[in-house]
Amino acid sequence: MVFEQELDLLIRSNYPIIYIPTPEEERAEQLIARVAEKGSPSRRLHTWDYISGFEDGAGRINPLQAIDEIIKFQSDLPAVFVMRDFHRFLEDVQVSRKIRNLSRHLQNTRKTMIILAPTLSIPADLAEDITVLDLVPPTPDEIDAELDAVLENVPVQLSPGSREALVKACQGLTMNRIRLGLARAIALYARLDERAIPLMLAEKKQQIRRTEVLEFWPVTETVDDIGGLDILKMWLNQRSAAFTTEAREYGLPHPKGVLLVGIQGTGKSLSAKAIASLWQLPLLRLDIGRLMGGLVGQSEAKTREMIHIAEAMAPCVLFVDELDKGFAGLGSGFVGDSGTTARVLGTILTWMEEKTSAVFIAATANAVETLPPEVLRKGRFDEIFFIDLPSERERREIFEVHLSKVRENRLREFDLGELAFQSEGFNGAEIEQAIVDAMHTAFDERREFQTEDILIAMSQIVPLSKTSQERIRNLQEWAASGRCRPASTDAAQAGLMGQLFGNAGLPS
């Protein structure tokens, strides 16, 4: 519905050339036809492609002639020209010039040109003349209507509940994939029942994987796997019901997202993933490096596609690990890709700022200095947390988490106090590593491992806090400058944040 309204508005406001990037040509044409018909007066629809020219016209004609036809076309009625795959010709000098002439000409007529293409590519010099309109994946209403059509001739065994779940499972798929998936379910089971739901989910996983930048991420981490970080955990706990209808009725907006910055190996990725299990939402992982790096080509189209899929999956958590990797090089005279990176960044930031959908962005970053300042500006994330090296108390908790994973029943035999005390400067990942090393040593001698083994293993690890002192200090100073919140009480009080400015406000 939204798509139809927007298209209608663009046509009525005389936007000369509209570009609809979508793999769903058939569905797009149906929707365009509906919009054309509903206009008052209704609009005449002409469709062109390179093989047959205009359907109702002179057979095969080349793109330049096609544009001439549009210019020559005279009618009392408004007209819409759908040009399939016309993006292919936009790089041509003559076509490009003609398009710009056409754009001027169309502004004073009631004619509209629509470029319909599976991908988005607009040469920079035509960017001003062409308006992009996205066709979002089928809405629940459209899916429902499709189900009705399919169900007419098929035995059905769907309770209202499982029908709703089936529609939900189809959300985010193209109509074509929905049809194929349903047909497969019917072919397999000779009827449509709830066994179709996992099939559609599998279909969706595949479609998500085909984007090459998004992935369904199985969630195994829970909040109980995180040692320390009490402020962050409390913040997340408070929002655990934030995506419920009850919260909407209360008047709460959807939380937008959280950015976890900090030192390596301190549990940023772990915490971001744990959000999905705490809030019981699916987790989608975005590979921002691939998206921005243009490795997959078509960065801009991929970005839009990624946004549509995430929104169709809502409510969900969008996990953007190592956000800084996507922006490395931006802002330091990086010109290699004629502004693609900057445009992709712009699209993502605008989305983050304006999105009202239930897509919660859980992002992590290490090198905050490489993040463009606009990422950190208010309005993008609800909160930015800084994760410092764990305090003694937090290290004790981290030992507890990891030791109980491997030796739950022997936990009391370990001297957690001593381990926490001796592991000053260790991050969570190094603590985990020390435990594994100790287990290897003891296993090699076919005996149980003890506190002593872990202490020895620790003495052989040179923690990152020693080797990267300066980097860590810089990060701590950045955090202390007040651009973020500490993720734990101890760090707020005792860490550098406290030393630099926090102690003044704390009770002595």
Ligand SMILES: Nc1ncnc2c1ncn2[C@@H]1O[C@H](COP(=O)(O)OP(=O)(O)OP(=O)(O)O)[C@@H](O)[C@H]1O
């Ligand atoms: N606070 C913690 N509690 C429990 N385990 C932790 C904690 N911090 C780190 N770990 C352990 O270390 C592993 C690595 O942590 P994680 O990947 O979350 O670090 P990170 O902060 O994302 O580091 P990087 O900046 O290198 O990406 C985790 O899988 C976990 O086993």
Ligand SMILES: [Mg+2]
């Ligand atoms: Mg990480």
